[in-house]
Amino acid sequence: MSDSGTREHLARAAKLLAPCRRLLVLAGAGLSADAGVPTFRGEGGIWNEYRAEDLASPEGFAQDPELVWDWYRERRLHIASCQPHAGQRAIALLQQHFPAARVLMATTNEDDLLERAGVRDVVHLHGSLFSTRCTACAWEDDDHDDNALSLMPCPRCGATVRPGSVWFNEPLPRLALDRLEEFDPDGCLLVGSSCLVQPAAGIPLDLQVHGHPVVEVNPEVTPLSEVVACSIRGPARDLLPPLTDLLTSSIVRDQARRQE
Numbered sequence: 566m567s568d569s570g571t572r573e574h575l576a577r578a579a580k581l582l583a584p585c586r587r588l589l590v591l592a593g594a595g596l597s598a599d600a601g602v603p604t605f606r607g608e609g610g611i612w613n614e615y616r617a618e619d620l621a622s623p624e625g626f627a628q629d630p631e632l633v634w635d636w637y638r639e640r641r642l643h644i645a646s647c648q649p650h651a652g653q654r655a656i657a658l659l660q661q662h663f664p665a666a667r668v669l670m671a672t673t674n675e676d677d678l679l680e681r682a683g684v685r686d687v688v689h690l691h692g693s694l695f696s697t698r699c700t701a702c703a704w705e706d707d708d709h710d711d712n713a714l715s716l717m718p719c720p721r722c723g724a725t726v727r728p729g730s731v732w733f734n735e736p737l738p739r740l741a742l743d744r745l746e747e748f749d750p751d752g753c754l755l756v757g758s759s760c761l762v763q764p765a766a767g768i769p770l771d772l773q774v775h776g777h778p779v780v781e782v783n784p785e786v787t788p789l790s791e792v793v794a795c796s797i798r799g800p801a802r803d804l805l806p807p808l809t810d811l812l813t814s815s816i817v818r819d820q821a822r823r824q825e
Protein backbone atom coordinates (compact mmCIF):
# COMPACT_ATOMS: atom_id res chain seq x y z
CA MET A 566 0.00 0.00 0.00
CA SER A 567 1.48 3.37 -1.03
CA ASP A 568 1.71 6.29 1.39
CA SER A 569 -1.09 8.16 -0.31
CA GLY A 570 -3.14 4.94 -0.44
CA THR A 571 -2.64 4.52 3.30
CA ARG A 572 -3.61 8.16 3.92
CA GLU A 573 -6.81 7.68 1.95
CA HIS A 574 -7.64 4.52 3.86
CA LEU A 575 -6.99 6.24 7.20
CA ALA A 576 -9.28 9.13 6.25
CA ARG A 577 -11.97 6.67 5.21
CA ALA A 578 -11.56 4.66 8.42
CA ALA A 579 -11.86 7.82 10.53
CA LYS A 580 -15.01 8.87 8.70
CA LEU A 581 -16.55 5.44 9.27
CA LEU A 582 -15.71 5.26 12.98
CA ALA A 583 -16.31 8.90 13.95
CA PRO A 584 -20.09 8.56 14.42
CA CYS A 585 -19.70 5.53 16.77
CA ARG A 586 -20.97 5.95 20.32
CA ARG A 587 -19.62 2.68 21.70
CA LEU A 588 -16.45 1.78 19.87
CA LEU A 589 -14.90 -1.60 20.56
CA VAL A 590 -11.17 -1.92 19.96
CA LEU A 591 -10.41 -5.62 19.60
CA ALA A 592 -6.74 -6.56 19.45
CA GLY A 593 -4.77 -9.74 18.89
CA ALA A 594 -1.14 -10.83 18.88
CA GLY A 595 -0.11 -8.32 16.20
CA LEU A 596 -0.54 -5.39 18.58
CA SER A 597 1.85 -6.87 21.16
CA ALA A 598 4.26 -8.23 18.54
CA ASP A 599 4.94 -4.61 17.52
CA ALA A 600 6.31 -4.08 21.05
CA GLY A 601 8.66 -7.06 20.82
CA VAL A 602 6.43 -9.52 22.66
CA PRO A 603 6.98 -12.85 20.91
CA THR A 604 3.92 -14.60 19.55
CA PHE A 605 3.24 -17.59 21.74
CA ARG A 606 6.62 -19.29 22.10
CA GLY A 607 8.61 -16.89 19.94
CA GLU A 608 11.29 -17.72 17.42
CA GLY A 609 13.84 -20.38 18.37
CA GLY A 610 14.59 -20.97 22.03
CA ILE A 611 14.06 -23.98 24.20
CA TRP A 612 10.28 -23.61 24.44
CA ASN A 613 9.82 -24.67 20.84
CA GLU A 614 10.79 -28.17 21.90
CA TYR A 615 7.47 -28.41 23.71
CA ARG A 616 3.99 -28.76 22.36
CA ALA A 617 1.67 -25.84 23.08
CA GLU A 618 -0.54 -28.23 25.05
CA ASP A 619 2.39 -29.11 27.35
CA LEU A 620 2.82 -25.46 28.33
CA ALA A 621 -0.71 -24.10 28.27
CA SER A 622 -3.36 -26.63 29.18
CA PRO A 623 -4.77 -28.02 32.43
CA GLU A 624 -3.45 -31.45 31.40
CA GLY A 625 0.06 -30.11 30.75
CA PHE A 626 0.05 -28.35 34.11
CA ALA A 627 -1.08 -31.50 35.92
CA GLN A 628 1.76 -33.37 34.19
CA ASP A 629 4.57 -30.93 34.99
CA PRO A 630 3.60 -27.79 36.95
CA GLU A 631 7.22 -26.66 37.36
CA LEU A 632 7.83 -26.70 33.61
CA VAL A 633 4.72 -24.59 33.02
CA TRP A 634 5.67 -22.17 35.78
CA ASP A 635 9.22 -21.85 34.38
CA TRP A 636 7.76 -20.85 31.05
CA TYR A 637 5.38 -18.34 32.61
CA ARG A 638 8.05 -16.78 34.84
CA GLU A 639 10.30 -16.33 31.82
CA ARG A 640 7.52 -14.67 29.83
CA ARG A 641 6.65 -12.37 32.74
CA LEU A 642 10.27 -11.26 32.95
CA HIS A 643 10.50 -10.77 29.20
CA ILE A 644 7.36 -8.64 29.06
CA ALA A 645 8.56 -6.54 31.98
CA SER A 646 11.49 -5.54 29.75
CA CYS A 647 9.22 -4.54 26.79
CA GLN A 648 7.84 -1.03 26.44
CA PRO A 649 4.43 0.01 25.09
CA HIS A 650 4.64 1.43 21.57
CA ALA A 651 3.03 4.46 19.93
CA GLY A 652 0.05 2.42 18.71
CA GLN A 653 -0.80 1.26 22.22
CA ARG A 654 -0.45 4.80 23.55
CA ALA A 655 -2.71 6.01 20.75
CA ILE A 656 -5.47 3.73 22.03
CA ALA A 657 -5.14 5.36 25.47
CA LEU A 658 -5.48 8.81 23.86
CA LEU A 659 -8.48 7.68 21.83
CA GLN A 660 -10.13 6.42 25.00
CA GLN A 661 -9.64 9.80 26.69
CA HIS A 662 -10.45 12.11 23.81
CA PHE A 663 -12.87 10.35 21.47
CA PRO A 664 -15.72 12.81 21.86
CA ALA A 665 -19.15 11.81 23.14
CA ALA A 666 -18.24 8.17 22.77
CA ARG A 667 -17.01 5.34 24.89
CA VAL A 668 -14.09 3.17 23.82
CA LEU A 669 -13.78 -0.35 25.23
CA MET A 670 -10.51 -2.19 24.79
CA ALA A 671 -10.60 -5.98 24.57
CA THR A 672 -7.66 -8.20 23.74
CA THR A 673 -6.55 -11.79 23.52
CA ASN A 674 -3.06 -10.66 24.58
CA GLU A 675 -2.09 -11.59 28.12
CA ASP A 676 0.59 -8.94 28.65
CA ASP A 677 0.10 -5.62 30.48
CA LEU A 678 1.45 -3.27 27.80
CA LEU A 679 -1.93 -1.64 27.17
CA GLU A 680 -2.34 -0.88 30.87
CA ARG A 681 1.18 0.52 30.96
CA ALA A 682 0.33 2.66 27.93
CA GLY A 683 -2.53 4.17 29.97
CA VAL A 684 -5.49 2.24 28.51
CA ARG A 685 -8.23 1.84 31.13
CA ASP A 686 -10.38 -1.20 31.94
CA VAL A 687 -8.77 -3.60 29.47
CA VAL A 688 -10.86 -6.73 28.95
CA HIS A 689 -8.44 -9.67 28.80
CA LEU A 690 -10.23 -12.43 26.92
CA HIS A 691 -7.42 -14.90 27.59
CA GLY A 692 -6.73 -13.76 31.13
CA SER A 693 -3.65 -11.94 32.38
CA LEU A 694 -0.12 -13.27 32.30
CA PHE A 695 0.49 -11.63 35.67
CA SER A 696 -2.34 -13.22 37.59
CA THR A 697 -1.79 -16.26 39.76
CA ARG A 698 -4.74 -18.31 40.93
CA CYS A 699 -5.60 -21.36 42.94
CA THR A 700 -6.34 -24.68 41.26
CA ALA A 701 -8.89 -25.54 43.97
CA CYS A 702 -10.57 -22.41 45.37
CA ALA A 703 -11.45 -18.95 43.97
CA TRP A 704 -8.29 -17.24 45.28
CA GLU A 705 -6.55 -15.09 42.68
CA ASP A 706 -4.03 -12.27 42.91
CA ASP A 707 -1.80 -10.03 40.85
CA ASP A 708 1.76 -11.37 40.79
CA HIS A 709 3.47 -8.43 39.19
CA ASP A 710 6.67 -7.79 41.03
CA ASP A 711 8.71 -10.86 41.76
CA ASN A 712 6.69 -13.98 40.94
CA ALA A 713 6.55 -14.60 44.69
CA LEU A 714 2.97 -15.87 44.64
CA SER A 715 3.86 -18.52 42.07
CA LEU A 716 6.31 -20.09 44.50
CA MET A 717 3.94 -20.90 47.35
CA PRO A 718 0.75 -22.82 48.00
CA CYS A 719 -2.61 -21.03 47.93
CA PRO A 720 -2.74 -18.70 50.98
CA ARG A 721 -6.43 -19.49 51.44
CA CYS A 722 -6.63 -23.28 51.09
CA GLY A 723 -3.09 -24.60 50.61
CA ALA A 724 -3.66 -26.14 47.17
CA THR A 725 -1.30 -25.68 44.20
CA VAL A 726 -1.45 -22.32 42.42
CA ARG A 727 -1.40 -21.91 38.63
CA PRO A 728 -1.04 -19.10 36.09
CA GLY A 729 -4.28 -17.14 35.62
CA SER A 730 -4.18 -17.44 31.82
CA VAL A 731 -6.97 -19.10 29.87
CA TRP A 732 -5.53 -22.32 28.49
CA PHE A 733 -6.36 -24.71 25.69
CA ASN A 734 -9.54 -26.64 26.42
CA GLU A 735 -10.74 -23.89 28.79
CA PRO A 736 -13.68 -21.54 28.21
CA LEU A 737 -13.17 -17.77 27.96
CA PRO A 738 -13.88 -15.97 31.25
CA ARG A 739 -17.62 -15.33 31.59
CA LEU A 740 -16.99 -11.89 33.11
CA ALA A 741 -15.01 -10.74 30.07
CA LEU A 742 -17.67 -11.94 27.63
CA ASP A 743 -20.41 -10.32 29.73
CA ARG A 744 -18.59 -7.01 29.55
CA LEU A 745 -18.45 -7.16 25.76
CA GLU A 746 -22.14 -7.98 25.61
CA GLU A 747 -23.11 -5.22 28.05
CA PHE A 748 -21.05 -2.72 26.10
CA ASP A 749 -23.14 -3.44 23.00
CA PRO A 750 -20.68 -1.89 20.50
CA ASP A 751 -21.83 0.04 17.44
CA GLY A 752 -18.46 -0.07 15.71
CA CYS A 753 -15.20 -1.99 15.87
CA LEU A 754 -11.54 -1.34 15.29
CA LEU A 755 -9.88 -4.73 14.81
CA VAL A 756 -6.13 -4.61 15.36
CA GLY A 757 -3.48 -7.21 14.60
CA SER A 758 -5.79 -10.17 14.72
CA SER A 759 -6.95 -12.54 12.04
CA CYS A 760 -8.32 -15.45 13.98
CA LEU A 761 -9.68 -14.32 17.31
CA VAL A 762 -11.12 -17.27 19.16
CA GLN A 763 -14.84 -17.87 19.25
CA PRO A 764 -17.10 -16.47 20.51
CA ALA A 765 -15.19 -13.14 20.31
CA ALA A 766 -14.37 -13.82 16.66
CA GLY A 767 -18.01 -13.48 15.75
CA ILE A 768 -18.26 -9.90 17.05
CA PRO A 769 -16.75 -8.00 14.09
CA LEU A 770 -18.74 -10.03 11.58
CA ASP A 771 -21.92 -9.61 13.56
CA LEU A 772 -21.44 -5.83 13.71
CA GLN A 773 -20.71 -5.68 10.00
CA VAL A 774 -23.83 -7.70 9.19
CA HIS A 775 -25.94 -5.26 11.23
CA GLY A 776 -24.59 -2.28 9.32
CA HIS A 777 -22.07 -1.07 11.91
CA PRO A 778 -18.60 -0.06 10.72
CA VAL A 779 -15.67 -2.43 11.19
CA VAL A 780 -12.15 -1.22 10.42
CA GLU A 781 -9.24 -3.63 10.28
CA VAL A 782 -5.59 -2.71 10.86
CA ASN A 783 -3.21 -5.55 10.01
CA PRO A 784 0.09 -5.97 8.15
CA GLU A 785 -1.32 -9.11 6.51
CA VAL A 786 -4.47 -9.81 4.56
CA THR A 787 -6.88 -11.77 6.78
CA PRO A 788 -10.09 -13.67 6.06
CA LEU A 789 -11.95 -10.57 7.29
CA SER A 790 -10.16 -8.09 5.00
CA GLU A 791 -12.58 -8.60 2.14
CA VAL A 792 -15.61 -8.42 4.39
CA VAL A 793 -15.01 -5.37 6.60
CA ALA A 794 -15.88 -1.79 5.66
CA CYS A 795 -12.25 -0.72 5.56
CA SER A 796 -9.00 -2.67 5.82
CA ILE A 797 -5.65 -0.93 6.22
CA ARG A 798 -2.36 -2.77 5.66
CA GLY A 799 0.44 -1.99 8.07
CA PRO A 800 1.65 -2.33 11.66
CA ALA A 801 -0.53 -0.94 14.46
CA ARG A 802 2.49 0.94 15.79
CA ASP A 803 2.53 3.11 12.65
CA LEU A 804 -1.16 3.32 11.81
CA LEU A 805 -2.97 3.84 15.12
CA PRO A 806 -1.35 7.22 15.95
CA PRO A 807 -2.50 8.94 12.72
CA LEU A 808 -5.91 7.26 12.95
CA THR A 809 -6.33 8.53 16.51
CA ASP A 810 -5.25 12.01 15.39
CA LEU A 811 -8.00 11.98 12.79
CA LEU A 812 -10.65 10.58 15.12
CA THR A 813 -9.95 13.17 17.80
CA SER A 814 -9.69 16.10 15.38
CA SER A 815 -12.43 18.70 15.32
CA ILE A 816 -13.00 18.28 11.58
CA VAL A 817 -13.89 14.59 11.84
CA ARG A 818 -15.98 15.30 14.93
CA ASP A 819 -17.97 17.98 13.12
CA GLN A 820 -18.53 15.66 10.17
CA ALA A 821 -19.79 12.98 12.51
CA ARG A 822 -22.15 15.45 14.17
CA ARG A 823 -23.57 16.51 10.81
CA GLN A 824 -24.26 12.87 9.96
CA GLU A 825 -26.48 12.46 13.02
Ligand SMILES: [Zn+2]
Pocket residue numbers: 699700701702703704719720721722723724
Ligand atom coordinates in the same frame (compact mmCIF):
# COMPACT_ATOMS: atom_id res chain seq x y z
ZN1 LIG B 1 -7.04 -22.12 47.20
